[in-house]
Amino acid sequence: GENVEQHPSTLSVQEGDSAVIKCTYSDSASNYFPWYKQELGKRPQLIIDIRSNVGEKKDQRIAVTLNKTAKHFSLHITETQPEDSAVYFCAASKNEKLTFGTGTRLTIIP
Amino acid sequence: DTGVSQNPRHKITKRGQNVTFRCDPISEHNRLYWYRQTLGQGPEFLTYFQNEAQLEKSRLLSDRFSAERPKGSFSTLEIQRTEQGDSAMYLCASSPSTGTGNTIYFGEGSWLTVV
Numbered sequence: 744g745e746n747v748e749q750h751p752s753t754l755s756v757q758e759g760d761s762a763v764i765k766c767t768y769s770d771s772a773s774n775y776f777p778w779y780k781q782e783l784g785k786r787p788q789l790i791i792d793i794r795s796n797v798g799e800k801k802d803q804r805i806a807v808t809l810n811k812t813a814k815h816f817s818l819h820i821t822e823t824q825p826e827d828s829a830v831y832f833c834a835a836s837k838n839e840k841l842t843f844g845t846g847t848r849l850t851i852i853p
Numbered sequence: 854d855t856g857v858s859q860n861p862r863h864k865i866t867k868r869g870q871n872v873t874f875r876c877d878p879i880s881e882h883n884r885l886y887w888y889r890q891t892l893g894q895g896p897e898f899l900t901y902f903q904n905e906a907q908l909e910k911s912r913l914l915s916d917r918f919s920a921e922r923p924k925g926s927f928s929t930l931e932i933q934r935t936e937q938g939d940s941a942m943y944l945c946a947s948s949p950s951t952g953t954g955n956t957i958y959f960g961e962g963s964w965l966t967v968v
Binding site for chain 1: 898
């Protein structure tokens with residue numbers, strides 16, 4: 744089955760700096776790659792997603808890139824703010840089934 | 854958009870008891886999913902429905918677990934003879950059924966603690 748690896752597991756950045764989280768996947772048939780933000784005790788919330796026919800997508804301070812050949816995708820958050828502190832999960836989807844990475848705990852240092 | 858609704862939000866049960874969780878998806882969504890999340894881990898896929906048909910089940914879903922979606926609307930997840938290892942958050946999610954790569958929206962989850 745699909746295997747998704749995510750790095751780093753923890754990340755601390757100064758407020759205003761950028762944060763980058765990277766994921767790799769194993770199944771070349773995966774075609775949908777969402778990113779979720781999860782605050783303590785709450786549900787995963789979709790923040791951005793990308794489909795396999797697109798290489799990059801941006802939404803304000805958040806961007807995602809996808810390299811299908813290398814089977815990796817990355818989340819970029821610019822101008823980080825304290826409210827960006829949370830756990831971020833990447834996921835890869837094949838046949839409507841999401842396989843999640845192990846998460847990155849992002850801490851924004853004021 | 855009222856979102857995906859789950860209840861109960863929290864359940865504490867003694868080992869060996871049965872528990873049932875309910876999920877009400879977003880009203881126009883035909884696909885419904887159950888995931889399980891333990892502390893420090895990402896959600897793990899359990900099962901998935903297209904309308905009332907259960908199309909896929911993970912091997913994580915032992916025979917103590919059963920999920921139903923009888924009329925293609927709400928779904929229930931029942932765990933029989935609970936074990937301490939069942940303690941987790943059970944997440945329901947839904948998506949529309951237009952092709953592949955649909956956005957999946959999660960509910961707030963149902964926390965299960967087995968004591």
